[in-house]
Each structure stands twice: as C-alpha cells, then as structure tokens.
Amino acid sequence: MSSYYEKLLATGEVKCIDEEVPFEIPASWSWARLTHVTYLIEDCPHSTAKDEGKGYPLVRTPNIGFGFLQLNGVHRVSEKVYNQRNVRAVPQKDDLIFAREAPAGNIAVIQNEKVCLGQRTVLLRPITDCILPQYLAYYVLAPSSQQNLVEKSSGTTVAHVNLSDFRPYLIAVPPIDEQKQIVNKLIELLSLIDKYNCYGDKLAKLNNEIYTLLKKSILQEAIQGKLVPQIIEDGTAYELLEQIKAEKQNLVKEGKLKKSALASSVIFCGDDNKYCEKSCEDTICIDDEIPFDIPVNWAWVRLDDICSFIHRGKSPKYSLIKKYPVVAQKCNQWSGFSIEKAKFIEPQSISSYKEEYILQDEDLMWNSTGLGTLGRMAIYYKKLNPYELAVADSHVTVIRPYKQYVISEYLYYYFASNTVQSVIEDKSDGSTKQKELSTKTVKSYLVPLPPMEEQMRIVEKVEELTQLLK
Numbered sequence: 001m002s003s004y005y006e007k008l009l010a011t012g013e014v015k016c017i018d019e020e021v022p023f024e025i026p027a028s029w030s031w032a033r034l035t036h037v038t039y040l041i042e043d044c045p046h047s048t049a050k051d052e053g054k055g056y057p058l059v060r061t062p063n064i065g066f067g068f069l070q071l072n073g074v075h076r077v078s079e080k081v082y083n084q085r086n087v088r089a090v091p092q093k094d095d096l097i098f099a100r101e102a103p104a105g106n107i108a109v110i111q112n113e114k115v116c117l118g119q120r121t122v123l124l125r126p127i128t129d130c131i132l133p134q135y136l137a138y139y140v141l142a143p144s145s146q147q148n149l150v151e152k153s154s155g156t157t158v159a160h161v162n163l164s165d166f167r168p169y170l171i172a173v174p175p176i177d178e179q180k181q182i183v184n185k186l187i188e189l190l191s192l193i194d195k196y197n198c199y200g201d202k203l204a205k206l207n208n209e210i211y212t213l214l215k216k217s218i219l220q221e222a223i224q225g226k227l228v229p230q231i232i233e234d235g236t237a238y239e240l241l242e243q244i245k246a247e248k249q250n251l252v253k254e255g256k257l258k259k260s261a262l263a264s265s266v267i268f269c270g271d272d273n274k275y276c277e278k279s280c281e282d283t284i285c286i287d288d289e290i291p292f293d294i295p296v297n298w299a300w301v302r303l304d305d306i307c308s309f310i311h312r313g314k315s316p317k318y319s320l321i322k323k324y325p326v327v328a329q330k331c332n333q334w335s336g337f338s339i340e341k342a343k344f345i346e347p348q349s350i351s352s353y354k355e356e357y358i359l360q361d362e363d364l365m366w367n368s369t370g371l372g373t374l375g376r377m378a379i380y381y382k383k384l385n386p387y388e389l390a391v392a393d394s395h396v397t398v399i400r401p402y403k404q405y406v407i408s409e410y411l412y413y414y415f416a417s418n419t420v421q422s423v424i425e426d427k428s429d430g431s432t433k434q435k436e437l438s439t440k441t442v443k444s445y446l447v448p449l450p451p452m453e454e455q456m457r458i459v460e461k462v463e464e465l466t467q468l469l470k
Contacts, residue, residue: 004031020170022144029174035167037136039125042089043163044117049085051075056082059091060118061099064106067137069097069113077116085116089123094133096124098140098166104159105149107140109133122163131171135179138186139171211469218465219417222458223448225295234451237299241266241449244306244405257308267300267446275300291419294448304443309356309400312368312439313392317346324350325385327359327392329367332378334416337365339385350391357398359390362408364399366415368437375424375437377415379408397442410455413462414447 004021007014021031035041049058057063058075077085091097091110099106100120107124117123126133139145149169150159174182221227245264251257265279267286274287290300304310316326325342332338359365361382367373380390392398401411414420428435450458 017170022148022170023172025172026174028178029172032171032173033167034124034169034171037127037131037171037173039127040089040123041163041167042123044119044121044123045085045088046119048119049075049077049081049116052077052081055079057113057115058085058118059097059115059121061102061106061120063118064097064099064108064121066106066141067108067134069108069110069115071113075118082114082116089125091115091117091123092125094126094128096126096133096137098122098124098161100163100166101160104161105140105146107137109137122166130176131173132176132179132183134183134187135174136171138183145169214469215466216416216418218462219413220419222462223414223417223419224292225298225448225450225454228454228457228461230295230297230454232297234297234453236297237301237449237451240405240451241299241301241305244402247402247405251308264305265302267302289446291446292448295450297454298448298450301447301449302443303399303445303447306406306447306449307399307401307443309398310439310443311357311398313394313396313398314353314357315394316391317349318343319346320344321347323347323387325387325390327365327380327390327396329370329373329376329395332365332367332373332376332396334376334378337378337380337384339387339390342390345391350389353391356400357391359392359398360400362403364401364408364411364415365392366397366399366437366442367395368397368439368442369395369430369434374428374435375415375421377412379412397437397439399442405452406449407452407455407459409459409463410450411447413459420445 003016003018005014006017017031025031051058053076055076055078057069057071058077059069059071060075063070063074091114093110093112095110097108097110097115097117098121100122102120124136126136140149149161149166173179218227241264245262248257248261252259252262263280265277267275267277270276274285275290276283277286294300313327318326322344324345324347325339326345327337327342330338330341359380361380363380365378365380367376399411401408424437425435427441428437429441430436
C-alpha cells in the first residue's frame with residue numbers, strides 16, 4: 001500500500017499520516033480534513049435553554065436523527081433566546097448539526113427549518129462546491145466514522161467528542177458528481193432497508209405472538225369439545241353432576257357443608273333448541289348467556305355447582321417473617337404460580353383463618369380486582385410452596401372444585417380461553433380505575449363440563465400441544 005502524506009501549508013512541513021487513514025480510496029478521491037471542507041465548525045452555547053412551548057425549534061441531541069432532524073415534540077424558544085443562542089452563527093439550510101454526546105456521533109442536515117442549537121451540539125457549514133451536506137452526513141454516520149469518533153471521545157460515563165478531535169477529522173471526498181450518485185443510491189437503499197425493518201418488526205411481533213395465538217386457539221377448540229373425540233363409555237356430564245350432588249348431600253349430613261349448598265340448578269337444551277335453566281324456584285331461558293354449542297354428553301353448569309369453596313381471600317397483616325406466604329395478584333401468572341413474588345402474613349394471625357381459607361393443593365386462584373391483571377389465573381400446587389402453608393389476599397378469589405369429579409387444570413384452561421377472558425371487564429363492576437369481579441359473579445360463571453375421562457384427555461392433549469409450540 002502506498003503511504004499517505006500531509007503537507008502543512010503554513011510551515012511547509014510534510015508528514016506521513018498512514019496511521020490516521022482508515023481505508024483505501026479510489027484514485028479519483030481525496031482525503032481532506034473536516035475543517036478544510038467546511039466554512040465553519042461552531043460549538044453551541046454551553047447552557048440549557050428553557051422550553052417555552054412555542055417559538056423557534058431548539059435542536060437538542062434527541063432531535064438529531066440518522067441524517068435528518070426529528071422535530072416532533074421539540075423544545076421551543078422565543079425570538080430573543082433564538083437570537084442570543086445564534087449570535088456566533090445562524091443555522092441555515094444545508095448546514096449540519098452534530099451531537100457531541102448523548103449519544104455522540106449523530107448528525108442531521110437542516111432542510112428549511114429555522115432552528116437554534118441546544119446544548120452538546122455543533123454546527124457545520126460545508127463548502128457545497130466540494131462536498132454535499134448529505135454526503136458529509138452519511139460519511140460521519142458510517143460505522144467506521146462512528147467507531148473512530150467514539151474511540152477519540154473522552155468522558156468517564158458519557159462519550160463526548162472534543163472539537164479538537166472533530167475539526168481535523170479525515171473525510172474521504174469523491175468528485176461532486178460521484179457524491180450525488182452515492183447519496184441517491186444510499187437514499188434508495190435506506191428506503192428499502194426501512195421497508196425491510198418494517199416487515200422485520202411485523203415478523204418479530206408475529207413470532208412473539210404466535211405462541212399465545214395458537215395456544216388460545218387450542219384452548220378454544222378444547223372447551224368446545226373439538227380437541228379430543230367423545231367416547232360413549234365415558235358417560236355424560238349429567239351423570240357426573242348427580243355424583244357431585246350425592247357428594248354434597250353426604251357433606252351436609254357430616255356437617256361439613258351448609259344445606260344451602262344443595263340449592264343447585266340444571267341447565268338443559270329444550271325442544272326449541274334453546275337453553276333453559278331450571279332451579280327450585282323457576283325455569284328461565286338463558287340462551288343469550290350460552291357462548292357456544294357443546295357435545296350432547298357435556299353439560300353447561302354454574303361454577304358454584306361444581307365447587308366446594310369459592311371465596312375471596314382476606315386482607316392480611318404483613319410481616320417480614322417468612323413463614324406463611326400470601327398469594328396476591330402479582331403471584332398469579334398465566335405461566336404459573338410464583339411463590340417468589342409473595343409477601344408473608346404475620347405468623348400469629350394465621351390462627352384467625354378458618355381451615356377452608358388455607359390454600360389446598362390444586363386450588364385455582366383468580367385475580368378479582370385491578371386493571372391489566374383482572375381475570376389472570378394460576379393453580380396452587382403445594383409442591384411448589386417450600387413453606388408450611390399459604391393463604392390468599394383480598395384481591396384473589398380461591399376456587400376449589402370437587403377434585404374427584406372436576407379437574408383443576410381443565411377449569412384453568414377454560415378460564416384462560418378467549419370465551420372468558422374477552423368478557424372479563426364486561427362482567428366486572430367498578431370504575432375505569434378499579435375493576436372488580438364479585439364473588440357472586442364468579443360463582444355464577446357458566447362452565448362447559450365434559451365427563452371426567454374426557455376432561456383428562458383434554459388436559460393431556462392441551463399440555464402435549466403447548467409443549468410442541470415451545
């Protein structure tokens with residue numbers, strides 16, 4: 001490689017600058033110092049101007065984009081401040097504004113805007129007969145230039161380009177016609193890159209969403225009886241409901257359940273193909289409540305009719321003693337129950353909790369207040385709790401199905417489906433700041449109930465398919 005030399009006109013001294021030259025250039029190009037291809041390189045006033053809300057744009061480093069000014073939300077100043085800050089030089093069309101830090105290296109060409117310099121900026125006025133503003137901007141923005149500028153920058157925590165390093169910075173200068181060709185080609189290619197990035201962002205978003213979308217689709221198929229086949233030998237959900245009713249009667253006899261728990265209802269499809277609900281008091285048409293049709297061996301039921309316990313937790317007294325965790329909203333994630341996010345109850349107050357309020361294995365925990373997390377659910381597994389026991393706070397409703405007849409995971413998948421989640425806020429009470437699912441609303445939720453064996457097959461199939469999606 002031939003060596004590069006620089007002659008200092010003031011002294012006539014000639015020195016080798018091979019160490020400064022970053023790459024080879026065509027024979028028709030020349031290396032030049034930045035200060036030799038610009039009329040001025042002027043630093044900004046070293047002060048912060050107050051945003052006055054109207055007037056002239058004050059270009060700060062966040063307003064300096066990739067070759068262009070970004071003036072959306074720009075700070076503005078009065079004419080007086082504009083004149084004060086431009087006393088050294090008035091920015092004009094085809095000038096460039098360079099960011100010295102935060103972040104160092106960005107540069108933009110002024111189009112037709114009347115602007116003034118904010119802090120940490122530098123104004124450049126190129127000699128347009130020898131270098132185009134857009135070419136100079138793209139040259140400074142090139143990775144090799146950015147790397148060199150950062151390497152030369154000073155500052156302990158924030159990179160800062162010194163004017164003493166910036167003024168003599170080497171610029172590779174092609175003939176003016178070739179500069180125009182380079183700029184036009186870059187504009188064309190950058191436009192294509194922007195389109196590619198747009199499509200890339202959409203693809204990345206789709207890739208991030210595809211798991212959730214497919215899982216919801218699987219859940220929707222599952223809860224409508226379309227994921228696994230129905231088998232005659234499984235019996236019917238109505239037979240299952242009779243077994244639950246018998247279980248309740250035994251619990252009433254043993255004094256473990258109030259007699260009022262026997263007051264259930266039966267939902268059936270009439271001869272007119274409409275759904276009705278028969279209780280001890282009356283029979284009413286509930287066709288407008290039914291979200292979809294189910295297989296003939298399934299049954300629509302109220303959640304309360306298949307659960308032994310549905311109740312909100314209590315507001316606890318918290319303690320730094322890590323003995324009894326309290327399940328709150330943030331503990332419940334669709335990805336699972338997170339004991340790491342739990343706070344802890346005052347140990348002495350645990351005696352005030354009735355036995356049924358202590359969380360049991362495979363209890364469902366449903367977020368019943370708040371915005372954003374309303375309706376989020378998790379299953380409590382004792383094996384995931386390293387502590388002796390746990391309780392729920394007042395923002396969580398505990399749902400305890402009759403586990404020998406209803407599988408918690410099946411209910412979990414139903415409540416995670418679009419059918420439930422899409423209407424959560426419609427069924428909630430409260431203001432826009434605080435939504436709430438009352439216990440009465442939770443108890444009256446309609447559930448499509450399959451026979452027990454089919455519940456098991458649905459859970460197995462959903463888990464199998466969601467594993468394949470990962």
